[in-house]
Amino acid sequence: MLRLAILAYPGAMQSAVLGLQDVLGFAAQACGAVLEVDVLTDFSARHAAYDAVILPPSSDEVRVDAVPDLPGFLKERHAAGSVICSACTGLTFVCAAGLTGGRAVTSHWGLEQRLKAAYPEVDLDTGQLLIEYTDLITAGGLMAWVDLALALIERFLGYSVAADTARHFIVEFRRRDQRRFRRFLPDLRHGDKAVLKAQHFLESGFADAVTVEDMAVASGLPGRSFLRRFKAGSGLTPKAYLQELRIERARDLLIETEKGVAEICYAVGYNDPPSFVRLFTRLSGLTPGAFRVQYRHKEPDVAS
Template sequence: MTQPIRFAILDYPGAMQSAVLGLQDVLSFAGDGSGRTLQIDVLERFSGKRDAYDAVILPPSAGAVRVEEVPDLPPFLKARHASGSVVCSACTGLNFVMAAGLAGRRKVTTHWALEQRLRAAYPQIDLDTDRLLIEYTDLITAGGLMAWVDLALALIERFLGYGTAVATARHFIVDFRRRDQRRFRRFLPDLRHGDTAVLKAQHFLEGNLEEAINIPAAAEEAGLPQRTFLRRFRAATGISPKTYLQELRIERARDLLIETEKSVSEICYAVGYNDPPSFVRLFTRLSGLPPGSFREHYRRDAQHAD
């Protein structure tokens, strides 16, 4: 007799109830259509003995996640992982994966807005927020708040087959293609880290993007020796000043593409770059689309919204 497939959805404090219920609905439909027995448990407590599960799923939270408020959850994940469960997280659920030490040196993903906070909390983390879904045999991480849909489809494909996953996607009218979320990415730097010298440099960089500013100039503005500045800047923001400046400039370029009629070359110069081809390559890498396609994408969305 075939063993039932067993999933556990972890309804931790603050978990988004629409995702908890949605995961139940999507996975249950897939189980009914596959001819396999699929058991889905929703767990609100994580201490004591638990049954073995094929997968345990961390839904997203609509608010900030505080791991210390759910101290039993990381040990629970470690125990389930050690027993052979696939540990899965969507968006903020990655906080618990990291607290349990399950990612190791592997790339993981989450919502891009959580990147700096997670890098500060877990310096060893290897984040790739360009990717909506990253799968390993024992770990699946998914990106934004609604990426639980993609996570559910990945689990369905893995445990119930590709055909069932396609049929489920069609039933719920969702895209089964593995999408790229870079085009939705925004750079939202932390300005509340408490290092006033670094904050002064951040304001300086933000206010002078169109100038030929460099890292020594930012260090001087902060009133710090360059080596000290580099160390403190990374500690406060989670990234190097060079990467920070690139992110600021590309974010500004996105705004100009959406809000103005400037050409790509004009925008290149307006955000402090002097080489349009290099600017286009950098923009494409960070945004997932070339500048012209990015502009068309947003204008098409605006037309549909109208």
């Protein structure tokens, strides 16, 4: 069963709250998935485990002090393995919870100065419509909740279900295309909190010179226990997991930027471009150059 929570904080757009329920509900019904969506207004109470929690936009300015329990709720859910999602103003609460981890995030361009003043440490890229990580998805403008919903549908129910949903509602599915037929979306709901700490550590620090010992320290486990439990929880060895994470980010950079292959190699944590090319080719089935040529400009036609 897929379980999601929509956080109807004070001022959240009801059209987005209801629209998310409609779009997600249609997708689940279309593929026969069991979906439970909770609309939450009380963030001090204990809640069930969720695969994802969603912060819809607000048409007004949001104030964190008006919902003091919400940042703590987000931290708790994130620590339990939920994917944290925001659209537009919802990013304010993500920043207040300290969940960006130094990574680029997006929101409405009109909020840029306000968010940068309140959270100067946050890397805000309002030129992007959607920025997706394993544990965090942020979307731009007031109507970007639609793109966020499609990203969640693709992640949990598959590309074809997301494309069919976009077709049914006659909305564009440009950002979420099938250009990466092999994606790395590791499980965060395995229930091992120590392993999850290591996964979150890698999400924000994958480009650094990370060692297995660093991962073990982040998890709070001794070395041998860490190796055993990380493999059991994630399905991969720590080294293989880090490789997959770095190559996934390299795929993003090849599609979304003009950076050269060597520059991308260094950006994702490798120092040897030829070795990086070999690893990328092994994990993706194409060289970085061929990957960029083949997938960068392909857009699915949802109108046909």
